[in-house]
Amino acid sequence: MFPFLRLRRGPGRIGPREARQRTGDGEAVLLDVRETPEWRAGHAPGALHLPLSRLLAGAPLPAAAQGGPVVTICRSGHRSRQAAKLLARRGVDARDVTGGMAARARAGLPVTGGGGGGGGVIR
Numbered sequence: 001m002f003p004f005l006r007l008r009r010g011p012g013r014i015g016p017r018e019a020r021q022r023t024g025d026g027e028a029v030l031l032d033v034r035e036t037p038e039w040r041a042g043h044a045p046g047a048l049h050l051p052l053s054r055l056l057a058g059a060p061l062p063a064a065a066q067g068g069p070v071v072t073i074c075r076s077g078h079r080s081r082q083a084a085k086l087l088a089r090r091g092v093d094a095r096d097v098t099g100g101m102a103a104r105a106r107a108g109l110p111v112t113g114g115g116g117g118g119g120g121v122i123r
Contacts, residue, residue: 011084011094016104019071019097020044028069031061033083034101038075042111044104052079055086069093076100 014022023030023046032043033052043049048062052074061070070092072080080096087094097104105111 011088011096013077013081013098014071014095015098016107016109019073019095019104020109022069022095023047023071028071028095029065031065031070031072031083032074032101033072033079034074040113042101042105042113044073044101045110045112047073052083055083061087061092069095071095071097073097073104074100076102 019030022028023044030044030047032039032047032049033055034043034049035051035053036049039049039051048065050059050062050065060066070084070087072083072087072094073096074080074083077096077098077100080100084094084096099106101111
């Protein structure tokens with residue numbers, strides 16, 4: 001309807017519920033870009049882990065995330081936004097989760113810990 005409204009700078013942003021829907025139905029892969037201690041404390045079930053620091057150093061995406069859409073997530077949305085922009089420059093269809101894991105937890109969506117039990121989000 002208003003094509004100019006679709007123009008945006010960089011990759012799109014989605015909320016935690018939409019991210020869960022897209023990754024839960026296999027449309028996209030959820031990539032957690034937080035550092036390892038944050039990941040171990042709690043992450044979304046089924047998420048893949050690759051810290052932003054490694055992405056910035058040139059690390060490739062995990063095999064399961066290659067060739068399809070990727071949704072990035074961090075604690076608050078700042079690092080995941082950086083990761084989505086970096087991945088978009090690499091030609092990846094990337095989006096990031098607004099508000100990150102903190103917003104996911106506030107929305108009541110599941111968070112699992114390193115041992116498979118319940119987890120939390122490091123503040």
